[in-house]
Amino acid sequence: MLLLPVFLLTFFLRPEPNETAQILGLFQHPGKSHFDFFRPMLLALAERGHNISMYSYFPLEKPKANYTDYVFKGMPLLTDIVDLKNFEAEWKPLGLPFKIPTYFMLNDWGQRSCKVALNSPLIAQLLESPIRYDVIILENFSNDCMAAVAHLLGAPVIALSSCAIMPWHYKRMGSPFINPIMPMNFLPYTDEMTLIDRLNNFFHFHTVNTLYNWITQPATDALISERFGPGLPPINEIVKNASLMLINQYYALTGPRPYAPNVVEVGGLQVGPLKPLPNQLIDVLDRSPNGIIYISWGSMVNTNTLPLAKRRALFQSISQLKKYNFVMRWKGDKSGENDKPPNLYTFDWLPQRDLLCHPKVKAFISHGGLLGTTEAVHCGVPMLVTPFYGDQFLNSGAIQQKGFGVIVHFSDFDTDHITRGLRIILDTKFADRVRRSTEAFRQRPIAPLELAIWWIEYVIESRGAPHVQSEARHINWIVYNSIDVYLFCLGLVWLLVVALWKLIGRIRSAFVREGVSRDTKAKKQ
């Protein structure tokens, strides 16, 4: 805690930028959890005097100097929409995770939000405006149509990713994907995979990439040419022009990965300075001498859809751990007053980051969403995770592997598993290990938000950071994978073998001929 003011001081004592820039944010995806990772960067840039024009679904609650919101309309926000009953029966062919349907869900959302944003009057006004932007910041996720708008505006582009890089963005950024150590976003694997895991990882990565090339890209190109007419380069070419990608990953949690220098890990940057907790929560904390356990399945899940048997199991576990009070995010609590245990307090919304860092919070029951996960890791709170969809499986795998928590799968979500899991993570030995791992996550040469700002300002000053762009983005699949070199070497080996074969044949036939002539000579004599 002592370190925090020091960090803030050094952050704000950094030299002001020489010139303030015009910065444009283009975010067509209506997911709040994504935006919560992006916004701190744009707010920090505004504080440093840059002029931010922000196009998104998430305006600031209180207007701020140097930051203008332009709000897209036409898509429902992705909050409290996920029905937990969808995850009750998971289809596992041969007992293996099969997550290809996630691609189709993302593709569908991407197409819809893209169509809405492209045809929004805001984009028409933006393209007509005389303002020239020094950099455009957008999201590299399930659809790239905002990159076409950026292309028309002609400024350097910085891409953000609120999760691990989606499979189709590796090649475009010139960063390698190494199958045995890099689990694909939707899978529960880590960098320690068995042969079967690696096969499944390979299958998922390449299948999803192929689907993206065959379905998403042509559909996006069609939407773009419908809106702007023909003549723009293919979207895949446009996206390759991004100068930089800032990603919500950090190796102390998600494992070391080889990235090209234009891909920078800034995981945890949303963890801002501590703010005081609201009185309602302070009351609960005061009434909890042994501490509290915090439960939240994120902003997207509608907790009222928790199936009855699983709700009862959770409530029963809560009653078994009477020592602790439980604080849960449960929007529009319809759990029924009669079956709710007395040591469970529900709230529509909770200040997650500030709550997690409160010393009385002993454990976090979570879905493995990346924001909550990095906040818990930052604060050193052990987790019991139940992944439901998307990258939550990947994050949960990392949490368990790195000793930050345990997984209770939704199919096992019963009193026995929950109570047993909680007892494991509430053990003091477990908590001590979490505290040590937290050190590894926090100790960095430069705080992640500051690092992100440094890179963004570098892209502005260098007009696109041409020196960090990897040539790998532009070479084709055959050259990229050295298939041509393998073929050349194979050809050489083949030539050698043929030559050797011929030589042996000649020598043998010479011997045979000599032998024959000797025989015939012998007969003549």
Ligand SMILES: *[C@@H]1O[C@H](CO)[C@@H](O)[C@H](O)[C@H]1NC(C)=O
């Ligand atoms: C807005 O930018 C100016 C410089 O242009 C800066 O002095 C000021 O602190 C910024 N305001 C806020 C609220 O960040």
Ligand SMILES: *[C@@H]1O[C@H](CO)[C@@H](O)[C@H](O)[C@H]1NC(C)=O
């Ligand atoms: C900041 O950007 C807005 C557009 O979002 C523009 O209207 C305004 O003039 C800009 N301010 C400065 C100081 O450049």
Ligand SMILES: *[C@@H]1O[C@H](CO)[C@@H](O)[C@H](O)[C@H]1NC(C)=O
């Ligand atoms: C990529 O950027 C360069 C320089 O910024 C520009 O000349 C080129 O047209 C861009 N290409 C695409 C496909 O956007």
